[in-house]
Amino acid sequence: MENEAMSLYELNSLVRRGLHACLPDEYWIQAELSDVRSNYSGHCYMEFVQKNPKSNALIAKARGVIWSNVFMRLRPYFERETGQAFVSGIKVMVKVTVDFHELYGFSLTVVDIDPAYTIGDLARRRKEILKKLDEEGILTMNKELEMPEPLQRIAVISSATAAGYGDFCNQLHGNKFGFVFYTKLFPAIMQGDRVEESVISALERIYAECDNWDVVVIIRGGGATSDLSGFDTYDLAAHCAQFPLPVITGIGHERDDTVIDMVSHTRVKTPTAAAEYIIGRMLETAGRLEDLSERIRSEIPVRLNAEADRISRLVARVPLVVQTRIQRENMRCERNCSRLQMAWQKRFIREEHQLELLPRLVMLATSRMEKEKHRLELVDRILKSASPEHLLKRGYSITLYNGRAVRDTLMLKPGDEVETVLATGKFKSIVK
Amino acid sequence: MAAKKETYTEAMKKLEAIVAKIEGGELDIDQLGDNLKEAQKLIKFCKDKLYKADEEIRKMLDDSQGGEE
Numbered sequence: 294m295e296n297e298a299m300s301l302y303e304l305n306s307l308v309r310r311g312l313h314a315c316l317p318d319e320y321w322i323q324a325e326l327s328d329v330r331s332n333y334s335g336h337c338y339m340e341f342v343q344k345n346p347k348s349n350a351l352i353a354k355a356r357g358v359i360w361s362n363v364f365m366r367l368r369p370y371f372e373r374e375t376g377q378a379f380v381s382g383i384k385v386m387v388k389v390t391v392d393f394h395e396l397y398g399f400s401l402t403v404v405d406i407d408p409a410y411t412i413g414d415l416a417r418r419r420k421e422i423l424k425k426l427d428e429e430g431i432l433t434m435n436k437e438l439e440m441p442e443p444l445q446r447i448a449v450i451s452s453a454t455a456a457g458y459g460d461f462c463n464q465l466h467g468n469k470f471g472f473v474f475y476t477k478l479f480p481a482i483m484q485g486d487r488v489e490e491s492v493i494s495a496l497e498r499i500y501a502e503c504d505n506w507d508v509v510v511i512i513r514g515g516g517a518t519s520d521l522s523g524f525d526t527y528d529l530a531a532h533c534a535q536f537p538l539p540v541i542t543g544i545g546h547e548r549d550d551t552v553i554d555m556v557s558h559t560r561v562k563t564p565t566a567a568a569e570y571i572i573g574r575m576l577e578t579a580g581r582l583e584d585l586s587e588r589i590r591s592e593i594p595v596r597l598n599a600e601a602d603r604i605s606r607l608v609a610r611v612p613l614v615v616q617t618r619i620q621r622e623n624m625r626c627e628r629n630c631s632r633l634q635m636a637w638q639k640r641f642i643r644e645e646h647q648l649e650l651l652p653r654l655v656m657l658a659t660s661r662m663e664k665e666k667h668r669l670e671l672v673d674r675i676l677k678s679a680s681p682e683h684l685l686k687r688g689y690s691i692t693l694y695n696g697r698a699v700r701d702t703l704m705l706k707p708g709d710e711v712e713t714v715l716a717t718g719k720f721k722s723i724v725k
Numbered sequence: 726m727a728a729k730k731e732t733y734t735e736a737m738k739k740l741e742a743i744v745a746k747i748e749g750g751e752l753d754i755d756q757l758g759d760n761l762k763e764a765q766k767l768i769k770f771c772k773d774k775l776y777k778a779d780e781e782i783r784k785m786l787d788d789s790q791g792g793e794e
Contacts, residue, residue: 443733443775446786473778475786484766506784585740586768592747593761600754 305395311639316391319404324355326385330583335361337368337379341401349418349526357389367406374408382419382550386410406410422527431534438539440509444574446475448511448538450495452483457514457543457564464568472575483513483544486522503537508571511553512564513544524551533557543567571637582600733774740767 299307315325324341331337336358343353359367368379388405426432447465451458458478465474479498482491492511499509508515511533524544530552533540539558543566554560561567677683681691691714692699699705709724743764746752752760 442737445774446782469774475782477786575775582740582768582771582775583738585737585744586764588744589747589761589764589768593757594742596747596752596754596757598748655748 302395305398307391309393309395312391312393319388319390321386321388321407322401323384323386323410323643324353325380325382326379329370329379329381331364337361337364339381349523356389357403358400359403363404367403371406371408378547382416384410384416412444419525419552419555422484422525422530423555425527426530426534426556431531432556434534435536435540435556438537438558440539440558440574442574443578444507444571445473446505447477447501447571448509449476449478450481450492450509450511451478451498451513451564453478453480455483455512455514457512461510461512461543461564461568464565465571468568468572468575470579472572472579474571474575481529484523487496489526489529492523492529496532496536499538500536506538508541509536510541510567510571511544511569512542512558514564524553526552529553530556541567541570682716685714688716690715733771736767736770740764740771743767 322341324343327340327342329339333721339357339359341353341355341357342351344350345352371379386407386409387403388407389401389403392400392402392440423432449461451461457612462476465476468474479495481495482488496509499506507510533553534556541559541561542551542554542556542557543561543564545562550560559570561570685691693712693714694705694709699711705711705724707724710721711724712719712721743760746760748755
């Protein structure tokens, strides 16, 4: 029996020959592209998938390849015609040959493409989901949340066994800046049909203790993108979009973009990139703090110097004030002196003038006195000539009655004795 | 927890306000000294949050429900 057993290679060779014999032609097929990647040699590798339209579960899958000489021609043609890149998630109609290789197994080799059949089920479904979320007004809700500061307490949704989760934790806790992070895993199934309900369940557990966390990180290792279909559902996207904490996704590679990526707050490519993003946010937080403390550090000497300058200026101003005051006082003094001098001069001139007048006054006085003397002599002469003695000498006489001069005869009656006074001598007589 | 988070934000707000006052030249020398002391306290508080593990938080998160399926 042993001699009759075939080697694996022999069996695989039989399969190859059988396939070629049964399926010798080129066939047009409709399938969705997944995990499209091209290598340095220019060959393009992918997976063709077909899903159950209702459950979204995979029902068929085949490896595919487009050799570089064909790909170089097909790709520009396809992209020009469709206006869309040749990437995962689109539905295509391609002409293939069916191949089998003893080592690499079953694959389809693309020889032609029909660009008219382009928008794939996945892309259309995503678009529909996004449209629905948009119409409900929740599409950008998570993006509008503010990322807390500091970003330290991280609820992780991932598979405990996934390499991605380990990478994420190592990257985060081993950060070279010494930031402290608090992480906790909320395990979930990250591939296959149960992704949606499992991730939603993890989100609900986090929601129950929402205040304990700053952010939710949904991460997953690499792998074929055909495994990511669970992240392209409406319910998960709606949960994620409306989650009260910011959600960071790192569930695939660059070429994959799921609906959950589109509604999450921040989308990165890998778990490691998610950790780098969080560390980067913390660096910004620390940078802001450092900036503030640096601004204080640099501002204090400036302020102190400014105060010192102010004091110096004040000190410099003190003598200046004093000097100005002294000058002002000096000027005042000089002004007063000159005013005094002028007043004295004026007074002196007046006094001098008065001194010059004195001799003239003496002369005037002398002349006046002479005049008065003459006048007195004249009066004296007049008085002398009018005196009774002088009149008696000229022959006049005075008759007295009882000692009084008789000026009227009525003063006398017969028989009165009167006395007559002459210049020399006197006599008495009786009135008749 | 939420209160602690707010405290960090509050501390940063206070710090920013102090820096603005210092840079705006609003403080005299006496006030400058007081504000500087306050700023130093706030900076230390914030740095501790970023660089020093808080065992209280760690314990609380470890004890929280829902970590395991």
